[in-house]
Structure formats: structure tokens, C-alpha cells
Amino acid sequence: MVLMDVDGVLTDGKIIFTSNGDEVKEFNILDGMGITLARMAGLMTGIITGRESKMVQRRAEELKYDVISQGSFKKLPRYEEIKKQFNLSDEQVCYMGDDFPDLPVLKKVGFSVAVSNARDELKEIADYTTAVSGGEGAVREVIEKILKAQGKFDKLIKEIKA
Template structure:
């Protein structure tokens, strides 16, 4: 897709929706000696999500797994909606659209595997990471340079906020503190 098309699509975004494993994390699942799950989140992705909050762009998570850690991280970041244990992400995507009266073109989704394809096909702006299967990349208009859990989310956030002219507004707010 040409950059001009990415710009046009990015201008319409009002919601960011994230997968977790492979997007907000590096996709590795670690268990401690007591069998508790450990996930590592990238701090700069979190700051990016706070930046979205600052300018009124809402956020959601739709993930196929269920984890207390995801709930905790979502609360820390003031993520508006969290759908876990989603075997059909399109169902939760449609619930989100209906609840908030959203149009497909107002939603950006970042996913990294074949379970994300149905949502990537619907949204106005579909993004994925370099390690995603080729089948997934076919449905994304943007493939990040950075991997999931290592700045991919922040990369897309910065891109959209700059295109929408909101990035400088955020920098100004931080400079005033």
C-alpha cells in the first residue's frame, strides 16, 4: 500500500485494538516454578497507550488467551475494553463496534497470527509485525519495523498520532509539566 493511502486511513482512526501475545509482548509464555504465567510488556508501548488516552483515542484488547497479568496491565494503561479467551475475535470486535457505535474505518487493529485475519480484513487500518506469517501480512496495510513486545505498538501509535497532527500536542503537554 502506498504511503498516501496509509495517511488517509490513519486520519480516520478513533480506536486502537491490540492482540496481546506477539504484539504487546514478544509472544513468549514463561511460567515460574509455581506455574504462574509471566509476560513482559515494553514500557514505551505503554507510554504510547497513555499518549492515545491523552488525545481521546480509545483502546481495547482482544486476545485468545486469558491472563490476570493482561487485566492488570490493561488497568494500569486505562485500556477501555478487554476481551480475553476469545476463540473468535470477530465476535468481540463486532461487540466493540456496536457498543461504541463505531465504523470499521475508525478502528486500527494490530495482530500477528492467523486468528487475527478476520479482524484485519474488517478494520480501517490493519497492522502486523515482521514475524507474522505471510498470510497475515497480506491483510495488513502496515507492517512494523519493530517486533511485538519490542516497540511495534509504539511505532504504530507514533505514526498515527503524527499523521493526525496530535503528536506535537502531546510533546507540548509533556514540556509544560
């Protein structure tokens, strides 16, 4: 399973409020295709985010994430629930983060990832740091890396091109 934070990982971390109070976030289409590739390859995906947002809910439902957990500032207890729910070990989980609330989960998972614009403390303990920043295709980068390591990437691309 590939789990990730939202703000700073799936987005660039900026939040814009319109004059009527609506929240605006940008999601990169590259990451969306990465989530689609993961699903096609049989990888489960999910988000654990401290904030709650209708936009995040909409995007997550659109991409058919297996787990959509919002309002989870303390992420480790929610991570443990997800592991139990899907009968997963730590080694079967990749987690992507960018800031301090992600640290406890990053320390437990089998493959920990810090986006390139993450806090240095996360980069120091992460198994991998992305080449690109959150919101710029970092999720896609990691999913492709996982699929290549599993020997699934080339077959998926051939299917898509056919």
C-alpha cells in the same frame, strides 16, 4: 479506536511458567507510553486476546484500556460487539495482530497492522507492517503514526515536555 492482540503484539509472544505454575510475560514500557499518549489524545484503546491472564488484566487496567477482552479466540464476533458498543464503523478502527486468529479482524478494519514478526499471511493483507517486532515497541510505533497523521503528536509531546 486502536485494538490489538496481546501475545506477539504487546509481548514477544513468549510465555514463561514459574515452578509454582505462575505465568510470566514482559510488556515493553514504550508500548505503555504509546497507550498513554493515545488516551491523552482522545483515542480509545483495547485488547482482544484468545488467552486469559491475570497479568494481562493487571497491565490493561493499569494503562486504562477502554476494552479488555480476554478468552476471545474467535475475535471477529467480539470485534463486532465492540464496534456496536462504541458506535464505531470499521473505518474508525485500527487493529494490530500477529497470527491467524487476527486475520478476520484485520480484513475488516480501516487500518490493519501486522507486527514485523507476524505470519506472512497477515503481512500480505495488512495496510502497514511495523518496523519492530511485537513486544519491542510496535504498539508505540503505530500510535505515533496515527497521532502524526491526525496532527496531534507534536502538541502532545510539547505538553509532556512542559
